[in-house]
Amino acid sequence: MSVTSADLEAARAKYRQERDKRLRSDGTRQFVAPAGELRRVADDPYVEPGFTRAPLADEVEILIIGGGFAGLSVGAQLRRRGFTGLRFVEKAGDFGGTWYWNRYPGIQCDIESYIYLPLLEETGYMPTERYARGPEIWEHARRIARHFDLYDDALFQTEVTELRWLDDERKWLVRTDRGDAFKARFVIRTNGVLDRPKLPGIPGIGDFKGHVFHTSRWDYRYTKGDSSGGLTGLADKRVAVIGTGATAVQVVPYVARDAQHLYVVQRTPSGVDARGNRPTDADWWRSLEPGWQRRRRDNFVALTTGVPQDEDLVGDGWTDAVRKLGSFIGTDAAAGDLALRMELADLAKMNEVRARIEDIVSDPRTAEALKPWYRQFCKRPTFNDDYLPAFNRANVALIDTQGRGLDRFTESGFVFDGREYQVDCVIFATGFDFGNAYGARAQQKGHPIFGRGGASLADEWQAGLRTLHGFYSTGFPNLFHMGGSQNGVAFAITYCLDEQAEHIAEVLKTADDRGATRVEPTPAAEAGWVATIRAKDKGFRDFQRECTPGLYNDEGRDDGSLSRSDEYYGAGPIPFHALIRDWRAEGFEGLVFD
Numbered sequence: 001m002s003v004t005s006a007d008l009e010a011a012r013a014k015y016r017q018e019r020d021k022r023l024r025s026d027g028t029r030q031f032v033a034p035a036g037e038l039r040r041v042a043d044d045p046y047v048e049p050g051f052t053r054a055p056l057a058d059e060v061e062i063l064i065i066g067g068g069f070a071g072l073s074v075g076a077q078l079r080r081r082g083f084t085g086l087r088f089v090e091k092a093g094d095f096g097g098t099w100y101w102n103r104y105p106g107i108q109c110d111i112e113s114y115i116y117l118p119l120l121e122e123t124g125y126m127p128t129e130r131y132a133r134g135p136e137i138w139e140h141a142r143r144i145a146r147h148f149d150l151y152d153d154a155l156f157q158t159e160v161t162e163l164r165w166l167d168d169e170r171k172w173l174v175r176t177d178r179g180d181a182f183k184a185r186f187v188i189r190t191n192g193v194l195d196r197p198k199l200p201g202i203p204g205i206g207d208f209k210g211h212v213f214h215t216s217r218w219d220y221r222y223t224k225g226d227s228s229g230g231l232t233g234l235a236d237k238r239v240a241v242i243g244t245g246a247t248a249v250q251v252v253p254y255v256a257r258d259a260q261h262l263y264v265v266q267r268t269p270s271g272v273d274a275r276g277n278r279p280t281d282a283d284w285w286r287s288l289e290p291g292w293q294r295r296r297r298d299n300f301v302a303l304t305t306g307v308p309q310d311e312d313l314v315g316d317g318w319t320d321a322v323r324k325l326g327s328f329i330g331t332d333a334a335a336g337d338l339a340l341r342m343e344l345a346d347l348a349k350m351n352e353v354r355a356r357i358e359d360i361v362s363d364p365r366t367a368e369a370l371k372p373w374y375r376q377f378c379k380r381p382t383f384n385d386d387y388l389p390a391f392n393r394a395n396v397a398l399i400d401t402q403g404r405g406l407d408r409f410t411e412s413g414f415v416f417d418g419r420e421y422q423v424d425c426v427i428f429a430t431g432f433d434f435g436n437a438y439g440a441r442a443q444q445k446g447h448p449i450f451g452r453g454g455a456s457l458a459d460e461w462q463a464g465l466r467t468l469h470g471f472y473s474t475g476f477p478n479l480f481h482m483g484g485s486q487n488g489v490a491f492a493i494t495y496c497l498d499e500q501a502e503h504i505a506e507v508l509k510t511a512d513d514r515g516a517t518r519v520e521p522t523p524a525a526e527a528g529w530v531a532t533i534r535a536k537d538k539g540f541r542d543f544q545r546e547c548t549p550g551l552y553n554d555e556g557r558d559d560g561s562l563s564r565s566d567e568y569y570g571a572g573p574i575p576f577h578a579l580i581r582d583w584r585a586e587g588f589e590g591l592v593f594d
């Protein structure tokens with residue numbers, strides 16, 4: 001499907017019009033944390049109630065906060081380098097992070113499992129399918145924990161409540177909600193962002209008297225069945241799924257199949273491309289040469305972040321848009337710059353995504369309402385072969401709120417456009433609290449952090465994040481952050497986490513080799529990195545400003561601070577990881593070991 005510069009002008013105008021419909025003055029404040037009657041929405045439904053244990057007051061070498069793929073990856077890298085004296089503190093009942101919490105029907109990895117799942121060569125595990133399902137991914141997380149002998153070092157069902165640096169001892173005092181007060185020489189925060197459910201602040205949300213839950217705490221006692229379906233408990237139920245993001249796209253086909261009636265409440269449609277999952281070919285798997293996973297990951301991440309490659313080793317929906325880029329060279333866009341060519345390629349791809357809806361969804365009004373009008377990476381692209389066909393079922397209705405959301409909830413249902421819809425059950429597929437404000441981010445997982453001289457990290461970051469390479473901050477020695485701030489990010493997030501884990505392990509190994517008891521960036525190094533990030537982030541901010549409001553752009557906040565809370569290294573993850581590898585090789589300039 002070819003597109004011209006004239007098509008582009010029309011698309012830009014349509015995208016802006018659709019974006020403007022969705023802009024709200026309350027931005028990220030439109031969401032609420034589960035509270036009051038809805039507090040139980042965030043409870044862990046997977047553990048037996050009543051767990052207790054004696055509080056700890058001992059000392060460990062390295063505390064790792066969080067037991068998802070970030071924590072597991074850093075644990076594995078530390079073990080490889082011979083570290084002992086680790087302690088994991090994890091609020092869930094097991095390792096697994098987001099794959100522990102999210103067990104909803106249809107849960108599946110949206111990145112190829114050969115790329116997404118870490119440490120496949122080390123653990124000798126072959127994923128059963130190209131896009132693995134949730135239970136298999138969670139089991140792989142536990143496999144890593146077993147393989148690297150991490151279970152004995154884990155405190156589950158425990159949340160850190162405070163970190164306080166003890167200047168004299170050069171150690172962190174760690175307090176938890178289980179009454180622990182132990183010390184750790186180093187602390188690594190693997191702050192996930194997909195663990196705290198958020199709810200829309202729709203008026204009357206607490207008034208609904210039917211059954212309510214969030215997708216990340218799926219209530220199988222109510223629905224029956226498991227993540228592969230069989231939700232027989234919904235057979236006589238009228239159900240509303242609120243939200244149409246990446247989670248809802250996976251959930252909807254399963255609820256549609258089993259519920260008496262399903263309303264899908266949409267504010268902004270997702271782009272839904274073909275999935276084409278298939279079992280792993282064991283012959284192909286056996287033919288892979290050692291080092292294959294790193295090569296495949298590097299190739300995929302490079303391609304999907306704009307670093308040209310001679311070949312596309314993966315060849316799926318993610319790399320498809322990038323492949324199309326080449327076809328614009330030689331068209332009327334060739335005179336333009338790379339950004340323009342990418343925009344044209346993006347439009348061609350989104351035209352395909354929109355045309356696919358018309359091919360699949362039989363009711364023209366529903367098909368039209370399901371069309372996404374924004375650039376491909378404004379929201380996470382989704383891939384699913386069952387979502388769009390679900391709207392052809394007689395028991396499924398799309399409630400398209402045209403970007404507005406619902407008017408309100410009532411005791412027995414919800415109201416949109418003056419009409420009340422009665423339902424028995426409301427399932428919120430409304431995502432997670434990413435902790436967008438700097439202060440909140442510093443306290444994420446509810447623990448304030450007090451560094452040298454009792455300084456609070458939340459206060460230090462009030463006016464903006466300040467780190468060296470996203471990992472550490474001046475005034476907060478021996479404290480490491482993992483995640484997606486002030487570093488290079490990719491949709492294949494585990495790739496970035498593995499690189500970060502390797503980096504942190506190398507820094508800690510160097511501290512160990514040098515007998516250092518304090519690791520901390522100099523103020524000059526930190527300031528230099530913040531300036532680099534701000535300079536490199538501009539293109540990304542400009543892109544985000546034009547996007548439909550959502551998770552990635554602070555709900556479209558356009559007050560000049562847009563996306564500053566995430567501050568990525570604008571050149572992308574491949575150059576970022578090369579930069580930190582070179583930085584290590586050149587002697588860790590700006591990081592004090594003493």
Ligand code: NDP
Nearest residue numbers: 108109110200243244245246247267268380405406430431
């Ligand atoms: P998201 O935050 O991505 O989506 C939330 C959804 O709720 C959006 O559709 C949003 O609409 C909608 N919503 C919010 N408020 C209202 C309202 N008042 N009325 C109606 N709808 C509303 O959450 P997800 O759980 O889908 O995804 C969370 C993260 O997890 C994302 O980063 C996602 O990409 C990732 N994910 C990854 C998967 C994987 O396989 N790797 C699978 C599933 C999720 P609107 O768009 O208008 O804001």
